[in-house]
Amino acid sequence: MPRPFRPRAAVLTVTALMLSSLIAGCSDDSGPADEDLPAQKLSWKDCPAPSGSEGGGEAPSPLPGGDTWQCATMKAPLDWAEPKGDTIGLALIRARAGGSTSKRIGSLIFNFGGPGGSGVSALPSFGADYAALRTRYDLVSFDPRGVGRSAGVQCEDDEQLDVYFQQDTTPDDAAERADLLDSTRKFNAACEKHSKRVLPHVRTTDAARDLDLMRQVLGDDKLHYFGISYGTELGGVYAHLFPKKVGRAVFDAVVDPTQTPEQGSLGQAKGFQLALDNFAEDCASKTEDCPVGDTPQDVKDRIAELLKDLDAKPIPGVFPRELTQSAAANGITQALYSQDLWPYLIQGLEQAYDGDGTVLMLLSDSLNGRSRNGEYSNITAANTAVSCSDAKARYTVADVEARLPEFRAASPLFGDFMAWSMVRCTDWTVPGAAEHPDVSATGSAPILVVGNTGDPATPYEGARKMVGALGEGVGVELTYKGQGHGAYDSGNRCVLTAVNSYLLNGKVPAPGTVCT
Secondary structure (H helix, E strand, O other), X not given: OOOOOOOEOOOOOHHHOOOOOOOOEOOOOOEEOOOOHHHOOOOOEEOOOOOHHHOOOOOOOOXXXXXXXXXXXXXXXXXXXXXXXXXXXXXXXEEOOOOOHHHOOEEEEEEOEOOOOOHHHHHHHHHHHHHHHHHOEEEEEEOOOOEOOEOEOOOOOHXXXXXXXXXXXXXXXXXXXXXXXXXXXXXXXXXXXXXXXXXXXXXXXXXXXXXXXXXXXXXXXXXXXXXXXXXXXXXXXXXXXXXXXXXXXXXXXXXXXXXXXXXXXXXXXXXXXXXHHHHHHHHHXXXXXXXXXXXXXHHHHHHHHHHHHHHHOOEEXXXXXXXXXXXXXXXXXXXXXXXXXXXXXXXXXXXXXXXXXXXXXXXXXXXXXXXXXXXXXXXXXXXXXXXXXXXOOOOOHHHHHHHHHHHHHHOOOOXXXXXXXXXXXXXXXXXXXXXXXXXXXXXXXOEEEEEEOOOOOOOOHHHHHHHHHHOOOOEEEEEEOOOXXXXXXXXXXXXXXXXXXXXXXXXXXXXXXXXO
């Protein structure tokens, strides 16, 4: 995949690209701890518009019934090894429970994935999907440390990022390999220059400790949690560190916690190839003509030919930028996250075959957090910082070249992109923490683990691996036979009933339940 590649849960449509100014850096609430942090009182106020670093846009619309989204800042230690030392501010958002006070369970905390996604901007966007859960919970999300307004990691500026994302990420010769590595070094050096203070403290274990502090500050005895994509990894790490504090928890679009970065990239190559196969099959099976191919294989062959042509000669994209091979592959990837975006993919391919790269470029911009006015959120910076701080592996050009045949076998279209994305952490200054996260959670309450058989970014097999890694009697697997990244937001009635019954009433579905 075009670099950097990441699981994402909050899929953006083309119309969601109108973002605003880029605001990164540490929260105004940084400083030494001057109070008992678990006892701090949050000052909730009506939410402003998300900052540029959170993705921008308008202030959240009022909730049904006229209630408003409320925002606050929670103080947390910069370094959890020194809990009485300097603090940072973590941005929170909530919608108060709309049902009877006597039936309120507590707060349900969401993480929508990334790593690097802003929960402050995502929760209102998806709030209607979780309306049933608001009958008994305050719906809460947050910008994890390093993200958005929570001591957001800052690397390259907007003009530099435009160049960064135009980089050829599948080098064909020594000169192109040198350019790719040089671009990666410059990006990583910029992160160190602008965010040196926070970079050692953005690991997933740090965010998990923030979650437990959040639980206490919100007044809950247990953490009730809904994690999506990377949010399932964060939830698993929390369950490992605080198994007795797990309340009702759901993991959707599940990351395989047993994999190294190499194995994860290979799994995603297979996952996106499967999604492409399903897209091609769906288009070619329509009763009307498929405008981008006569047969499933023809659809895929034409896409492959397009990418080959763009490698040699880009076409006009969003002025003044051109649609390069990497940008087109990025746009195709974004559309494969959700079946709802397949019509945009058809439109984008039709245009590209006629020499117009506008729609594919807009889809690529969406994945990269770029607004129509040229400003970027900090998702790329945060994603790199968290991922490279979590994982020990540091891959070389020789490592990638040795593994290219396996990646190409997994995905003729995406294999090279995925393989070369492994070099992004090679020059990262903060040592990686572990080969893979530890999510063993003996003694935890049941955790509902939902896998989607057609998920491209977090392949279905990850759900079963998560169940096994959580430990006996903890993970409860539910399978959704569908398409796209995640299951709950598909609207499938079986999935909604199972998840809602657990979160609202504590009814755990039978292990191995299958929804179609």
